[in-house]
Amino acid sequence: MTLLEPPPDTRAKSRPLIWVVVALVSVVALSLLWSFRYYPEKKAAGRFFEAVAAGDMNRAYQIWKPGPNYAMPDFLADWGPNGYYGPVKSFEIGEASAPRGGSGVIVSVKVSPYVPFPSAGDAEKNRRTRTVRIWVETRDK
Numbered sequence: 001m002t003l004l005e006p007p008p009d010t011r012a013k014s015r016p017l018i019w020v021v022v023a024l025v026s027v028v029a030l031s032l033l034w035s036f037r038y039y040p041e042k043k044a045a046g047r048f049f050e051a052v053a054a055g056d057m058n059r060a061y062q063i064w065k066p067g068p069n070y071a072m073p074d075f076l077a078d079w080g081p082n083g084y085y086g087p088v089k090s091f092e093i094g095e096a097s098a099p100r101g102g103s104g105v106i107v108s109v110k111v112s113p114y115v116p117f118p119s120a121g122d123a124e125k126n127r128r129t130r131t132v133r134i135w136v137e138t139r140d141k
Contacts, residue, residue, distance in 0.1 A: 038096035041105040044141035045134060049091040049109060052079050065140070085132060090117040094131070104137040 044063075051060035061075050081087045094108035109132050112118055118125035 038098070038105050038107070040141060041136040041138065042093050042096055042107055044136050045107040045109060046091075046093055048134075049088065049093075049111070052086075052088045053090060055081075085111060085130065087113045089113050089115045092117050098138075103139070104135050106133050107136055108133050 048060055048063045051057075051063060057072075057076060057080060060079065061072055064075065066075060076083060078084050079086055079088065088111045090112045092110040092112075094110060096105050096107045098105045110117075110129055111132055112125065112129045114125050114128070118129060120126070
């Protein structure tokens with residue numbers, strides 16, 4: 001390079017790098033959105049099961065947002081200590097899915113009558129662990 005020659009043009013070299021960075025950021029953002037798409041519904045299910053596991057059935061009944069035909073005795077018959085799903089002492093939120101055309105999300109939750117939640121190697125306690133699928137409305141959780 002001599003004194004009268006212009007410097008080399010580097011603008012053309014940086015454009016592909018910008019597109020690669022934009023593409024990578026887009027892929028990361030979309031994968032995060034996909035991973036956390038049901039986070040609010042899982043959180044709502046977690047609040048409900050925290051209340052049930054703590055024995056605070058009044059709060060759990062309010063979170064459930066029952067209809068007029070589902071009174072507190074019916075709720076206790078399902079979720080109470082001697083209910084169909086009870087006693088619930090610990091839980092583990094599983095996967096969630098949204099049926100096509102539905103207004104909510106189905107959240108799978110493993111419930112156990114033992115505290116803490118039994119490990120995978122504890123076969124005796126895992127026999128009493130049940131998987132419950134609950135419906136969480138998207139608009140009001």
